[in-house]
Amino acid sequence: MSTTTIPTQIIDFNIYNAPNKLIGAGDEVTLPKIVSKTYTAALAGGDIDLPGLTTENMEMEVPFNVFDKEAASTMSISKVNTLIIRSCQQKADTKTHNLSYDGLKLTIRGFTKEVDLGTLKRSDKMDSKITMTLTYIKIEDSSTVFLEIDKFNGTFIVNGKDVREGINKYL
DSSP, X not given: OOOOEEEEEEEEEEEESSTTOEEXXXXXXXXXXXXXXXXXXXXXXXXXXXXXEEEOOEEEEEEESSOOHHHHTTXXXXXXXXXXXXXXXXEEETXXXXXXXXXXXXXXXXXXXXXXXXXXXXXXXXXXXXXXXXXXXXXXXXXXXXXXXXXXXXXXXXXXXXXXXXHHTTO
């Protein structure tokens, strides 16, 4: 039997630099693009770009309303940062039309590439942000890991299936 609930929106989110250390809650976070590296194969009928089962560099901007001690803690150039974004997603049941809620958790690890301190303006946000080069990303709800990419360990899992399984068994 297929599920009857569909996700409809993200209600709210918070950003943590450890499992329980809140460091931010901005208005919006743009998640990274995941782009497969490809190579061009010359086939009998013409060229085609085929996936190579690795990804391009992933970057993500993390906004802060105000640049403070907690935001500054992400600036190490030699130590990887782990950030956890916990959000609440609303779901609608297509049969009963009732609404329900579930967690959506994004765990990222990476190095800070850029720091934008933002602006100082009376009675306003600073709109600071950091840009991270990601080495790891994992997206999950309360029961399922949708995506996990670990660049250092060669992990690439989509909906519980290791898409590199055919490669890793020979390594």
